Every structure is written in C-alpha cells, then in structure tokens.
Amino acid sequence: xNNLARRTFILTLLATSGMAACQQHAATAAxxxxxxxxxxxxxxxVRTFSPDRLSEYIDGxxxxxxxxxxxxxxxADYKYKNQMQATVDVYTMSxxxxxxxxxxxxxxxxxxTPTLGDAARLYAQSxxxxxxxxxxxxxxxxxxxxxxxxxxxxxxxxxxKLTR
Amino acid sequence: MKDMPEKSRRDxxxxxxxxxxxxxxxxxxxxxxxxxxxxxxxxxxxxxxxDPALYGSGAxxxxxxxxxxxxRAMQAFSDSADPIAPWKRIFQPSEVxxxxxxxxxxxxxxxxxxxxxxxxxxxxxxxxxxxxxxxWDRTNGELERAGFTLSSDPxxxxxxxxxxxxxxxxxxxxxxGTVKTRLSNLLIRCDAMINVPILKHHSGAGITLAMxxxxxxxxxPDKLHANNCCPAVADLNMLPPIRTKFRLVVAxxxxxxxxxxxxxxxxxxxxxxxIIVASDPVAIDQTAWDIIETQRATHGLxxxxxxxxxxxxxxxxxxxxxxxxTNDPSRIALEEV
Numbered sequence: 001x002n003n004l005a006r007r008t009f010i011l012t013l014l015a016t017s018g019m020a021a022c023q024q025h026a027a028t029a030a031x032x033x034x035x036x037x038x039x040x041x042x043x044x045x046v047r048t049f050s051p052d053r054l055s056e057y058i059d060g061x062x063x064x065x066x067x068x069x070x071x072x073x074x075x076a077d078y079k080y081k082n083q084m085q086a087t088v089d090v091y092t093m094s095x096x097x098x099x100x101x102x103x104x105x106x107x108x109x110x111x112x113t114p115t116l117g118d119a120a121r122l123y124a125q126s127x128x129x130x131x132x133x134x135x136x137x138x139x140x141x142x143x144x145x146x147x148x149x150x151x152x153x154x155x156x157x158x159x160x161k162l163t164r
Numbered sequence: 165m166k167d168m169p170e171k172s173r174r175d176x177x178x179x180x181x182x183x184x185x186x187x188x189x190x191x192x193x194x195x196x197x198x199x200x201x202x203x204x205x206x207x208x209x210x211x212x213x214x215d216p217a218l219y220g221s222g223a224x225x226x227x228x229x230x231x232x233x234x235x236r237a238m239q240a241f242s243d244s245a246d247p248i249a250p251w252k253r254i255f256q257p258s259e260v261x262x263x264x265x266x267x268x269x270x271x272x273x274x275x276x277x278x279x280x281x282x283x284x285x286x287x288x289x290x291x292x293x294x295x296x297x298x299x300w301d302r303t304n305g306e307l308e309r310a311g312f313t314l315s316s317d318p319x320x321x322x323x324x325x326x327x328x329x330x331x332x333x334x335x336x337x338x339x340x341g342t343v344k345t346r347l348s349n350l351l352i353r354c355d356a357m358i359n360v361p362i363l364k365h366h367s368g369a370g371i372t373l374a375m376x377x378x379x380x381x382x383x384x385p386d387k388l389h390a391n392n393c394c395p396a397v398a399d400l401n402m403l404p405p406i407r408t409k410f411r412l413v414v415a416x417x418x419x420x421x422x423x424x425x426x427x428x429x430x431x432x433x434x435x436x437x438x439i440i441v442a443s444d445p446v447a448i449d450q451t452a453w454d455i456i457e458t459q460r461a462t463h464g465l466x467x468x469x470x471x472x473x474x475x476x477x478x479x480x481x482x483x484x485x486x487x488x489x490t491n492d493p494s495r496i497a498l499e500e501v
Binding site: 055056058059060061062063064085087106107109110111123124125126137139140141142143 | 223268269270271272366367368369372379385386389393423424425426427428429430431432463465
C-alpha cells in the first residue's frame with residue numbers, strides 16, 4: 001500500500017468509526033427517554049447533538065458544557081395529561097465531575113433538593129439532576145401546583161434508564 | 165422585489181437565490197452608508213412601555229394588552245398621537261419588511277407570536293402589503309417550537325426559516341474585522357428590517373438583546389463566541405445589509421432572563437411585562453444590560469463584570485471604528501411610558 005492509499009484508508013476508517021460512534025450515541029440516547037411515566041407521554045422524537053453541533057441547540061449555553069467536557073446532548077418533548085408541555089434534555093458528560101461542574105455553575109436560588117440521582121434541584125417549573133456522567137434538565141412551560149411532583153415522577157422514570 | 169402578492173410564493177423563494185447571486189456580484193461597501201437612525205443623533209431614544217397586568221392570570225400575555233403597550237411605545241418613540249403614523253414614517257408601502265425574531269430558546273423565552281401579530285397589523289395599516297411581510301429566524305423547527313405557524317400563503321405574512329429549501333445563505337462571504345460570514349438570503353431579500361429580540365442574560369456574551377440577535381442571520385454563529393463574543397457582535401453588525409436595513413428594534417421584554425441564559429430556565433426568568441423600542445441598537449443593549457443587572461441584584465447575584473461576563477461588545481459597537489450607536493447614558497434619552 002503506497003502512502004496515499006494508506007492515508008486514504010486511515011481517513012476512511014476514522015470517518016467511518018466517527019459516524020458509527022455518533023450513531024451509537026444517538027441510539028443509546030434514545031433509550032434514556034421513557035415513552036411514558038405517570039401522567040406523562042413522550043410527544044416528539046429524540047434529537048441528539050454532538051459537541052460540534054451543540055450551539056445549534058443551546059446557543060451560548062454550549063460553551064460551559066464544552067469546557068466541562070461533553071459527549072452528546074439529547075432532547076425530547078413530553079406532555080402531561082395532554083395539558084402541559086415540557087422539554088427534557090439529557091447531557092452525557094465525559095465524567096461525573098463534568099456533570100457536577102455544570103450543575104454547580106448555576107446558582108441554586110430557592111431550590112428544593114429531592115432525593116434523585118447524585119444531586120437534584122426542584123423548582124416550580126423545572127427539575128435538574130445529575131447521575132454519574134449524566135445531567136438531566138426538565139423544563140415545563142406552564143405553572144401548576146401539580147407540576148413539581150409530576151416532574152419528579154418523570155425524573156424517577158428517566159433516572160432508571162440512565163445506564164452506560 | 166415589490167408587490168409580492170402578484171407573484172407566486174415559489175417565485176419569491178426562487179428570487180431569493182437569484183437576488184443572492186446578484187448581491188454577490190455587486191461590490192461590497194463597508195463605509196459611508198450608516199443608517200442615520202443608528203448614529204450621529206444628538207440623543208438616542210429608548211422607550212420602555214410596561215403593563216403590570218400584561219399576563220393577567222394566564223401563562224401567556226394578553227394580546228390586547230400587548231397591542232396597547234406597543235402603541236404606547238411607538239407613539240412615544242415618534243412623538244405621535246396616532247398609532248399608525250410611526251410605522252408610516254419608518255416604512256414605505258412598497259417595501260418588503262422583515263421581522264427577525266428570536267426563537268432559539270423554545271416556547272418559554274422566544275419572541276411572542278402575539279407581539280409579532282400586533283407589529284404586522286400596524287405595518288399593514290401603514291400600507292405595507294401582507295405578502296411583503298416576512299417573519300423569519302434561523303430554522304423552521306425553532307419557529308414552530310416557539311409557536312409560529314410556517315406559511316408561504318401569499319394572502320398572509322410569510323413565516324419561514326433560513327434553513328428552508330430554496331432559501332439558505334449567500335454564496336458571498338462578507339467580512340468586517342474578526343467576522344467572516346455568509347448572510348441569510350432572507351435578509352438580502354428584505355428592503356427593511358425590524359429586530360424583535362428577547363431580553364436575556366447570555367452565558368457567553370453577558371447579555372443578549374438587539375445586536376446579539378444578529379447571530380441568527382448568518383451561517384456560522386458558533387464561530388463568533390470567543391472573548392465574550394467581542395468584538396464579533398460589533399463586527400457582525402457592521403456588515404452593510406445588517407447596518408443599513410435594520411431600522412427599528414421592538415424588543416420583547418415581557419419575560420426576561422437574568423442568569424444562565426440564553427436558554428429557558430424558569431428559575432432564572434422573570435416577568436418584566438414590557439417592550440422596549442429604539443432605533444439605536446447600542447443604546448437599547450446598554451439599557452438592557454442595566455435592566456438585567458437590576459434584576460440580578462434583587463436576587464443577590466453579582467454584577468456581570470464580577471463574574472467575567474461584561475458585555476464588552478456594547479462599548480466596542482459604540483467606538484470610533486464602529487459607530488453603531490451610543491452607550492453613553494448622557495446621550496440616551498430613556499423614557500418609560
């Protein structure tokens with residue numbers, strides 16, 4: 001094999017393995033999102049973003065994830081009793097420390113701290129928790145007294161699927 | 165370019181591509197064509213109109229109240245007793261007018277559809293043809309997630325993303341300072357633009373309102389975030405199609421974000437219940453910075469400069485090299501109505 005052929009072979013191999021890794025990430029990420037949880041049903045396909053495309057999804061937020069170390073971000077929409085809408089993001093970080101770095105970079109404000117994953121913060125309209133290298137962010141678009149316990153239900157359903 | 169209703173929407177989309185090629189062939193001017201609304205004015209007017217009952221008891225602001233604060237702001241902005249007159253003064257009936265909205269953060273923190281509808285209504289009352297109004301952002305997906313209904317029906321406003329088939333970005337790379345980029349064919353297609361951004365903290369730039377919203381009109385915003393997006397934001401705003409076509413900012417400040425933006429995180433969002441109007445993008449961004457700092461202080465958060473997030477691009481946009489407007493409070497005529 002001459003030099004050019006060897007180089008072409010190596011580049012093809014790298015490209016193929018890169019694509020395979022990306023597809024594997026997407027396939028794994030899709031498994032994180034339960035189709036349903038008490039009151040909840042998934043209402044969209046799972047979209048997955050590689051680090052180089054992260055800013056397409058979260059714009060300027062991307063920088064802190066990239067700095068901490070991220071492998072991929074996946075997102076899907078949910079509906080609660082067909083009334084309330086929420087978006088769930090799962091960030092697969094490079095390590096548990098990286099997930100902690102991102103969570104700790106945001107002020108806790110008046111969060112409740114339910115038992116979920118390694119650390120969790122619950123607000124009136126959102127739930128954030130981390131478990132190992134995963135950081136999960138759930139955001140609802142309406143307020144309701146039903147929402148915080150419902151977010152926790154969805155959080156528990158999702159947590160059980162976060163395995164590598 | 166005029167009288168779009170007489171053409172099919174397919175023709176319009178095709179013309180976007182042709183117009184882009186024509187623009188690419190023309191020499192690119194980078195000086196001497198500053199929009200007079202943006203610079204060299206004795207004072208830049210910034211009008212804030214708020215309504216504490218804007219949201220009523222619901223999750224969304226009430227459309228009738230949005231119309232009222234829009235009229236109050238525009239009438240104060242142009243010293244007019246007539247709500248239609250300001251629009252007639254700024255836009256000609258023959259023009260294609262674009263509204264650049266901000267929809268990247270999804271339903272919780274995007275330009276409200278009701279505000280866009282109110283602006284479109286006033287434009288039409290001022291004589292702008294329905295089919296000559298284009299509401300746009302980067303992608304169709306983001307517009308839809310934010311609640312907009314995509315449309316290419318010539319009997320109503322066009323609502324479309326740059327990622328639509330047959331739209332895309334110009335072939336020509338435009339440059340100023342640190343920025344090398346290709347602009348949306350939708351921007352090239354419009355004669356005049358209204359910037360309809362959102363009041364937000366930004367984890368890279370410090371804050372985002374008018375000038376940073378231009379990161380949605382070009383093909384490579386991800387390459388422009390270094391050093392607090394400075395001087396990239398100011399440099400991007402110097403490109404002639406941006407500098408000369410954007411005549412008005414109508415900022416959606418109904419819900420703002422004071423921390424961990426620009427994504428929607430409800431715990432860092434608050435109801436400011438207002439809209440902010442200006443033609444000077446620097447003055448309105450300086451005002452937005454002040455508003456966000458005030459809200460941060462109420463939550464005990466440090467000022468942005470103390471956490472390494474000074475929105476440095478604002479001062480750069482006002483410097484002698486850019487002259488996009490003023491950040492000098494003594495030259496900003498701030499009025500709350």
